Amino acid sequence: MKKWEKYYISITGVIFIITCIISIIFLRNVSHLSEVTVVIIKMILCLILLLIEVAMVVYFSILGIITMKRGMHNIKKCDDELFTKIDQYKKCWGEDNNYYIKQIEIINLLYKKDGKVDELVKNKEIERLYARADFLFVQNSLYDNLTTCFSSLVISVIASFVCQMMQC
Template sequence: MKKWEKYYIGITGAIFIITCIISIIFWRNVSHLSEVTVVIIKKILCIIILLIVVAMAVYVIILGIINMKRGMHNIKKCDDELFTKIDQYKKCWGEDNNYYIKQIEIINLLYKKNGKVDELVKNKEIERLYARADFLLVQNSLYDNLTTCFSSLVISVIASFVCQMMQCESVILMFVWMITILICFFGIVLSRYAKKGHDGSYRYYIDEYERKLLMEKISGLENELIITDQDEQILETKQVVINELIEIRQKKKFKKQKEKLETDIKQVGQLNLCMGDYTTYYIQKINIKGVSGCLVYDLEKGKENNYMGELNLINEDYSILYQILNRYDLISYYEREK
């Protein structure tokens, strides 16, 4: 929720509560007031309530417009610098054979082996790949969705005419209505096929082709994202810390404290803690508010500080994790067995 929404709802809610309190006081003391005063107060309260209703209606309308604007934007644009290089070639004045060839060529350029998309795969930027896949899916399904919605609307109108027709006493008029309705029905159904492709465009084939290449890249990346059994306990530690920070954040009352915790939660979520091979590392068990977790230290260097504290953790990400744990007093060490 944005700031203006919070302020808008907050102010409107405060006015509503104050109005309710005044109304209760008024009705309890109405017998002590003159008739003229009662009428004036009633009118004022009615006006205030009307203004509150109008304010909420305006709020809903504004949200509706914003959502429609956002929806139109998401339909038209992918909002990714890399894939914009593909979408910029979709603008033309009439589609022809050269237009489709140009589209396929630029797609093949970006999706070729060791190309720009492979860089995303190499960097494990799966969110950007998912966002593009979703965009292409929306592009391919948009025409069918709009056609279905329009057909459903027209058919519902036709159905209402049928109900009215059944009440008609004239057989001839009923027959004319029936013929008209049948013509309208088949006209709506067949209008979809008046032009080949999607309203004369074959661009959806281009989007399907790109999505096929993209899903192959995504599938390959998904298959590469594997962890070891030791990595699993590291991920569990990370999730335990996130859960604890969220719980702390929910108890805070001040905005700055909440924002700081939100930043720390996001930072923990972005830490790269999994190492895969731990043969040269020491996994130290820690206690996170009664839940078992672990930190990873350098096997040899960690001996000097008994694998405790921030010193000799294997990388900067673990140092950040330790600092956050220490900041909120979440960490303690188990007594080591002798």
């Protein structure tokens, strides 16, 4: 957990515990208070609990956004300086015949004997190659996964529509 998460959860937890303690004290002494005071205290306690709920929704929303951002980063970038060069060349040039020839030349340059990838193997940095293989696998299978999810969604919507029409 990061520092801000610990503080956020700690503060929210302390406020919740204090609210619970105040509620217990309030419930024990409710007979000694006037009706107006009871209503005001109930409103304040409800407001505090509502704020705690909103704080937790905000916390989980922030975590969701951070997770999606990290996921998009993992799909788009390999985080290895050697392979980042290949990805940069892929973005810089237009897609034509010369583009593919240049791309193949660069890949051949990096993967040739005594090239940079061969140095990785000699230096026993195989995990970098596995990381690149995983990155390429995820990047290539992303389109297939999105297509499958979208077609499943369309099929379920059509099936629901047909079921509704049959019931009518």
